[in-house]
Amino acid sequence: DADVTQTPRNRITKTGKRIMLECSQTKGHDRMYWYRQDPGLGLQLIYYSFDVKDINKGEISDGYSVSRQAQAKFSLSLESAIPNQTALYFCATSDPSPGTGDEQFFGPGTRLTVL
């Protein structure tokens, strides 16, 4: 079974609709992240959470909100979807060790299309 799962894998919605993307992990990591990926722009950080009580905005948080329901679950919401939020969305987790890089483990992604 995959360590980081995302649901749904694909979603088509209309402008103005509320959308929730869900992420679950079985790795036992405290840190979780949400990114969006657009062609030519790479991965951009939307929100991140270092533990259940810690939520932080990333570089492109406008139009998004998150909820950390438990250590294993981190949800991303689009309160009122707009077409330029059409993108590939990734959830990631990490558990850094002192003196080493913070390897992030990514889910399979959710392809969201806003019409």
Next chain:
Amino acid sequence: QKEVEQDPGPLSVPEGAIVSLNCTYSNSAFQYFMWYRQYSRKGPELLMYTYSSGNKEDGRFTAQVDKSSKYISLFIRDSQPSDSATYLCAIEQEAKLSFGAGTTVTVRA
């Protein structure tokens, strides 16, 4: 200006060729330097990381960091069709990663 710049390519090479990928960055406070590989319709996965200037080898892959020039590179020797993927550089500061745009590589059999 983005913190990490990477030529998006695409790059197409014949099997057996050396693939050379590179990124530049602007913030000298960056601590760890990583390369992620992303296959089509998959999430990225860590390929290599390093935190100091110099070279690091792992099989056919070599990561190179030049902190004085703020330049990082990834070399793939004896490239294989299975190396066809998008390669993203990532640079870490304070537990957050800044990614390059990714370079799509195709290795032709």
